[in-house]
Amino acid sequence: xxxxxxxxxxxxxxxxxxxxxxxxxxxxxxxxxxxxxxxxxxxxxxxxxxxxxxxxxxxxxxxxxxxxxxxxxxxxxxxxxxxxxxxxxxxxxxxxxxxxxxxxxxxxxxxxxxxxxxxxxxxxxxxxxxxxxxxxxxxxxxxxxxxxxxxxxxxxxxxxxxxxxxxxxxxxxxxxxxxxxxxxxxxxxxxxxxxxxxxxxxxxxxxxxxxxxxxxxxxxxxxxxxxxxxxxxxxxxxxxxxxxxxxxxxxxxxxxxxxxxxxxxxxxxxxxxxxxxxxxxxxxxxxxxxxxxxxxxxxxxxxxxxxxxxxxxxxxxxxxxxxxxxxxxxxxxxxxxxxxxxxxxxxxxxxxxxxxxxxxxxxxxxxxxxx
Numbered sequence: 001x002x003x004x005x006x007x008x009x010x011x012x013x014x015x016x017x018x019x020x021x022x023x024x025x026x027x028x029x030x031x032x033x034x035x036x037x038x039x040x041x042x043x044x045x046x047x048x049x050x051x052x053x054x055x056x057x058x059x060x061x062x063x064x065x066x067x068x069x070x071x072x073x074x075x076x077x078x079x080x081x082x083x084x085x086x087x088x089x090x091x092x093x094x095x096x097x098x099x100x101x102x103x104x105x106x107x108x109x110x111x112x113x114x115x116x117x118x119x120x121x122x123x124x125x126x127x128x129x130x131x132x133x134x135x136x137x138x139x140x141x142x143x144x145x146x147x148x149x150x151x152x153x154x155x156x157x158x159x160x161x162x163x164x165x166x167x168x169x170x171x172x173x174x175x176x177x178x179x180x181x182x183x184x185x186x187x188x189x190x191x192x193x194x195x196x197x198x199x200x201x202x203x204x205x206x207x208x209x210x211x212x213x214x215x216x217x218x219x220x221x222x223x224x225x226x227x228x229x230x231x232x233x234x235x236x237x238x239x240x241x242x243x244x245x246x247x248x249x250x251x252x253x254x255x256x257x258x259x260x261x262x263x264x265x266x267x268x269x270x271x272x273x274x275x276x277x278x279x280x281x282x283x284x285x286x287x288x289x290x291x292x293x294x295x296x297x298x299x300x301x302x303x304x305x306x307x308x309x310x311x312x313x314x315x316x317x318x319x320x321x322x323x324x325x326x327x328x329x330x331x332x333x334x335x336x337x338x339x340x341x342x343x344x345x346x347x348x349x350x351x352x353x354x355x356x357x358x359x360x361x362x363x364x365x366x367x368x369x370x371x
Contacts, residue, residue, distance in 0.1 A: 011173035012049040062094035139177035193280035196270035257289035315364040
């Protein structure tokens, strides 16, 4: 495999989007880089940002564990008497200091195992970074966002590293401000999926079967459409989990939804092996989802009685449009330059990029109850 550069720098959001160490695509990228002799690096600022976000995620996890424990012991305490469920009631407490140390050590070991080198930002030029800020250039832009200084120093460090080592590089990021940055020394790639697609395009096998495969990509879309109803509950859970964080949806419950429409927006090939192709598919899914919840938007809390008044209980069956990233595997065979037995293997690690309610259907609304 011949690439334009044999150096890759990773941005902080690459790690966070892959849960820092366990993401399938991140490990695929790093393992393939080791196999192909491609050097992977991060700037020390990126390393520190990763540790900061691990700490932030740990704090959120502590709150989530406390809420889950309280809810189980309040609403679900009956099941504690059964052999099947009692194991879930001994939820351990999150210890921020010791758990952070363990996660940091795990992250450090991961970087070492995957041969990821940390580059010092001491080679960055402060005057150049501040000139970008005052000139309102990327990554700051017209808003002169001061929180972009870490990104600016990361980019400037990579610029000077490339100059010192007389080398170019790929920089992987999904940050819009970094993606708008233009450099003569390196190319900013939009996410791991796009970088894996660069790998695929450079492979000899891809060049050999590209014509056959590209003319049959509609088979992949048709195969996915035929089986998409199998993932209705999975997609229902994605939107349900997102709505749980909305403070106005209290005691939210959902029933199995119905997929009304499925449209593929784009797809890229992230891996191509003999008889197996992996793709990142971006799709819009219209999902009708039955929900019940208590709406507190018009409620007020009575501290003396320890209850809310003017709570609205809502039952709805509205339609949501989900913007999804669907990593998928397809198996195929080639016989005399024709693809046969093209079939969907699995969807994995699908993510909800965003959503909107496109049609509201309130079935029942009980006004002004107490809770």
